[in-house]
Amino acid sequence: MFGIIIRVLAIAGTLLLISELVPGISVASFYTAVVVAVVWGLFGLTVRPVLTILTLPINLITFGLFSFVLNALLFWFLSTIIAGFAVAGFVPALIGSVILSAVAWVLHKSF
Secondary structure (H helix, E strand, O other): OHHHHHHHHHHHHHHHHHHHHOOOEEEOOHHHHHHHHHHHHHHHHOHHHHHHHHOHHHHHHOOOOHHHHHHHHHHHHHHHHOOOEEEOOHHHHHHHHHHHHHHHHHHHHHO
């Protein structure tokens, strides 16, 4: 339980850092970043596996590179359903999702 809280807070902090570094991504507050982190985690548990299976043929054709596009589209979709979180386009979504996924992977390996 403690590890999950640390992961959510680390992802929220990463989101705040991403909003400062990547033009086109904005997060209104730390509370908004925590909400985005929780919903990102829930999407990772529920929606992403289903979409990964549905897009398996194109993922095989692109040698897995389409998974970056899928993550970016999910990141961009989060900005449409969470107030206070905005992503200005696909390129900022791609950069933000790559950074966020890398941090999430490191956190997963650490805890």
